[in-house]
Amino acid sequence: MHHNPERPGPPPSADEGVVLYEKRDRIAYVTINRPDARNAVSPEVHRLMIAAWADFAEDDSVDVAILTGAGDAFCAGADLKEYIPPIIRDSDATDIRAIAELGLNGFTRGMHRIYKPIVGAINGWALAGGLETALACDIRIASERAMFGSFEARRGFHHGDGGIVRLVNTCGTGIALEMLLTAEPIDAQRALQCNLLSKVVPHERLMEEAETVARQILRNSQRAVRSAKQTILDTVGKTLDEQLRNEAWNAYSCADPDETMALLGRFYQKTDAGRAGEHETGL
Numbered sequence: 179m180h181h182n183p184e185r186p187g188p189p190p191s192a193d194e195g196v197v198l199y200e201k202r203d204r205i206a207y208v209t210i211n212r213p214d215a216r217n218a219v220s221p222e223v224h225r226l227m228i229a230a231w232a233d234f235a236e237d238d239s240v241d242v243a244i245l246t247g248a249g250d251a252f253c254a255g256a257d258l259k260e261y262i263p264p265i266i267r268d269s270d271a272t273d274i275r276a277i278a279e280l281g282l283n284g285f286t287r288g289m290h291r292i293y294k295p296i297v298g299a300i301n302g303w304a305l306a307g308g309l310e311t312a313l314a315c316d317i318r319i320a321s322e323r324a325m326f327g328s329f330e331a332r333r334g335f336h337h338g339d340g341g342i343v344r345l346v347n348t349c350g351t352g353i354a355l356e357m358l359l360t361a362e363p364i365d366a367q368r369a370l371q372c373n374l375l376s377k378v379v380p381h382e383r384l385m386e387e388a389e390t391v392a393r394q395i396l397r398n399s400q401r402a403v404r405s406a407k408q409t410i411l412d413t414v415g416k417t418l419d420e421q422l423r424n425e426a427w428n429a430y431s432c433a434d435p436d437e438t439m440a441l442l443g444r445f446y447q448k449t450d451a452g453r454a455g456e457h458e459t460g461l
Contacts (some may be wrong), residue, residue, distance in 0.1 A: 191235045197226035199233070206230075206240040206394050209338075213249025217281060218257040219307055228284035230339065235292045241400050242392040244384070245315055246299035252324065253308030258333065272369055286314045291411070293404035294330045295395050299388035301381070305363070307318045310337060313344035316407065318374065320366045321381040327363030338390060349374055353395070364379035393461040399441065405432035 198209040210217040210232050219227075234243050247253055248369075286307075290404030298315030305327045311327070312342070314320055325432045328345075337357055345354035359365065366378045379387045395403060407437045409428040413421045444450035 180202075184274045190309070193216055193400055195226065196223050197219065197230060199226075199230045201240050202236070202269050204239065204241050204396050205389065206234045206237070206243040206344075208211070208234075208245045208367050209248055210246075210253055211248040213247075215257065216251035216254035216303060216305075217247040217249070217256045217308070219311075220257045222258045223257075224283060228280065228289070231283075231285045231289050231292060234294065235289070241403075242395050243296045244295065244299055244300050244385070244392055245296060246388070250323075251302040251308070252298075252300045254303055254309045255306030255310075255313050255329075281310075283311050283314070286310050286339040290314060291408075293407045294400075294404060295392075295407060297388050297391050297395075300326075300366075300375070301384055301385050303327070306337075307339060310339045310341040310344070313348060313372045313374075314340060317376050317391055319377050319379060319391060320369065320386065321379050321384045322366055322378055323367070324366040324378075325328050325363050326357075326365075326369050328357045328359070329361050329363075331361040331382070333360065345374075372423060373440070394459075397459060399434075399437060401432055401437065405429070 181384040191350070196210070196212050198207070198211050200207045210223060210227075211218070212218060212220065212223065218222075226414050229311070279288050280288075285292060293452060295317065296315045298312050298318040300312055300318055300322055302321065303325050303416055304312040305325070306329050309326055311329060328341060330339060336342070342354060342358065345357065352376075353372045356362075364372070366375065369375045370378050376391075377387065405428050412428075416424065
């Protein structure tokens with residue numbers, strides 16, 4: 179599959195919208211498609227992202243998603259003209275309750291319990307709510323051009339859709355305090371050093387690398403993969419005893435007996451891939 183190096187991501191669908199949603203070979207491709215607005219999240223983007231994640235969660239034909247942006251940016255956050263002013267100026271307690279139930283783009287809060295993995299292919303700026311959107315992905319692969327920033331303090335507010343929580347959990351309080359209080363961005367290499375990213379790759383190879391990660395996930399037991407994601411989400415913020423009990427319960431209850439015994443059979447027969455000393459497993 180060939181991609182325009184200036185626009186990493188799946189090819190646009192025939193019906194161009196502000197969110198592109200495609201499915202191929204067990205992978206769902208979600209692309210924010212407002213390149214002229216640096217993929218800022220308008221109310222329509224927010225609504226369509228929620229619909230895409232709802233479909234991804236329920237469709238048994240797809241097991242992994244790749245999220246990226248069209249053009250030069252991943253996502254510049256909530257649209258400062260269309261999305262933010264009505265919340266700041268006109269919202270009441272009922273509106274705030276609705277926002278608290280379902281965060282920006284849906285899966286930052288409220289839909290974060292989708293246990294299928296989501297890979298972020300960060301092709302450019304991930305700013306403000308765009309950083310929150312990147313952080314809501316499970317694995318982040320970034321182009322060398324990617325930049326990450328929390329600029330909200332320059333606008334009179336701060337992260338409210340998981341940005342602070344996930345920065346602290348992923349990078350620690352020091353990085354979170356630096357990014358939030360200075361409102362200065364960091365580049366891809368610094369983000370890699372901060373554990374915000376798994377890998378930084380040449381821009382033209384971004385989707386290829388994201389698809390490789392997706393296929394590495396797809397070759398595994400999806401019951402095990404989803405239980406592992408659930409266990410990690412359930413571990414955050416718990417006491418040590420709760421963490422250990424939760425891990426044990428999920429681990430020893432997640433296996434499908436037929437699938438696991440078949441996989442173990444290959445191990446016994448020495449026909450399985452991924453053995454010690456021969457760890458490479460084909461995709």
